[in-house]
Amino acid sequence: QKEVEQDPGPLSVPEGAIVSLNCTYSNSAFQYFMWYRQYSRKGPELLMYTYSSGNKEDGRFTAQVDKSSKYISLFIRDSQPSDSATYLCAMSGRNFNKFYFGSGTKLNVKP
Amino acid sequence: NAGVTQTPKFRILKIGQSMTLQCAQDMNHNYMYWYRQDPGMGLKLIYYSVGAGITDKGEVPNGYNVSRSTTEDFPLRLELAAPSQTSVYFCATRGLGTEAFFGQGTRLTVV
Numbered sequence: 001q002k003e004v005e006q007d008p009g010p011l012s013v014p015e016g017a018i019v020s021l022n023c024t025y026s027n028s029a030f031q032y033f034m035w036y037r038q039y040s041r042k043g044p045e046l047l048m049y050t051y052s053s054g055n056k057e058d059g060r061f062t063a064q065v066d067k068s069s070k071y072i073s074l075f076i077r078d079s080q081p082s083d084s085a086t087y088l089c090a091m092s093g094r095n096f097n098k099f100y101f102g103s104g105t106k107l108n109v110k111p
Numbered sequence: 112n113a114g115v116t117q118t119p120k121f122r123i124l125k126i127g128q129s130m131t132l133q134c135a136q137d138m139n140h141n142y143m144y145w146y147r148q149d150p151g152m153g154l155k156l157i158y159y160s161v162g163a164g165i166t167d168k169g170e171v172p173n174g175y176n177v178s179r180s181t182t183e184d185f186p187l188r189l190e191l192a193a194p195s196q197t198s199v200y201f202c203a204t205r206g207l208g209t210e211a212f213f214g215q216g217t218r219l220t221v222v
Contacts, residue, residue, distance in 0.1 A: 008151050032209055043115075043201055043213030044154070088153060092209075097142070097161060098169065099211060103153035 003027055006089055006102030015111050019076040023089035023102045026070065030091040030100075033065050035074045038086045038104065047087070048074070079109045113137055117202050117214035124192040124221045132187040132217050134202030140212075142205040143185040145169075145177065147198040148216075154201065160185055192221045 006023045013019055021035075031052055036044035050056045053067045062075040072091075076083055089102040118133045136143065141162045146154040156169030160179040174196060176188040189196060197220050203211045 004153075006153070034209065041216075043203075043215050044211075045213070046210045049209045090154075090211075096205075096209070097167075098156060098159060099144075100156075101146075101154040103151060 003100045004089060004091060004102040007105055008103050010106040010108060012108045012110060013079055015079060015081060015109055017079050017109070019074075019079050019083070019107060019109075021074040021076075021087050021089075021105050021107070023072050023091075024070055025072075025091055025100075027091070027093070027100075028067075028070070029093045031094050032092040032096065033063070033072050034090040034092075034099070035061075035063060036088045036090060036101075038088060040085075044088055076107075079107075081109050081111050083107060084109050115202055115204055115212050115214035117200075117217050119217060120215065121218045122220070124189075124219065126192060126194065126221060128192050129188070129190050130192065130219075132189070132200055132202075132219075134185045134187070134214060135183055136185075136202075136204045136212075137183065138204055138206065138212065139182060140204040140206045141182065142211075143179065144203040144205070144211065145175070145185070145187045146201045146203065147171065147196075148201060149198050157187065157200075189219075194221050197221045 034049040035047045038044040064073045086104040088104040144159045145157040158177040202214045
């Protein structure tokens with residue numbers, strides 16, 4: 001079983017839609033949960049991170065972590081064409097030496 | 112302040128050839144990582160380092176070697192290139208916080 005599972009998509013939505021991106025994981029030792037955004041032919045960039053369970057909001061983006069279900073989500077409100085990218089979830093344990101990435105979900109927001 | 116610099120950006124190797132992918136950072140970060148990214152497969156950790164002189168294997172280390180003689184540099188060595196090593200390689204760094212900073216990637220094709 002993979003450490004982190006993520007639906008690769010692609011996901012295509014109209015501009016203004018609410019987008020939901022999800023990952024599941026198997027390792028209960030994970031405590032840090034991150035979302036990275038990767039534009040085509042670029043390196044990933046950190047979008048948001050949360051520690052343990054709960055919600056975190058930053059502008060149009062909301063990250064949710066449910067440790068009891070080993071399930072994390074990223075919601076994008078009022079999606080824009082500039083949000084078109086691949087979104088990767090990543091996780092780490094307490095020692096933070098290593099990150100484990102999902103396979104990434106490719107999002108296309110159509111004008 | 113260049114952040115994380117990877118060279119070269121592109122390279123074509125013949126089977127059995129060797130090469131070194133260079134990674135340099137100017138952020139004085141202790142943690143450095145090498146990932147490979149295959150289409151639809153997310154990021155797989157090859158090797159990582161928690162400081163100068165200290166390296167450890169990640170998920171997919173076979174066929175690669177690393178060294179970390181200085182804080183700034185973390186080269187990745189391919190000794191006998193194989194078609195299975197065709198991929199995009201990303202170097203990343205991390206300081207004391209949660210955010211990893213990625214380079215722009217090296218696109219390697221082995222023919």
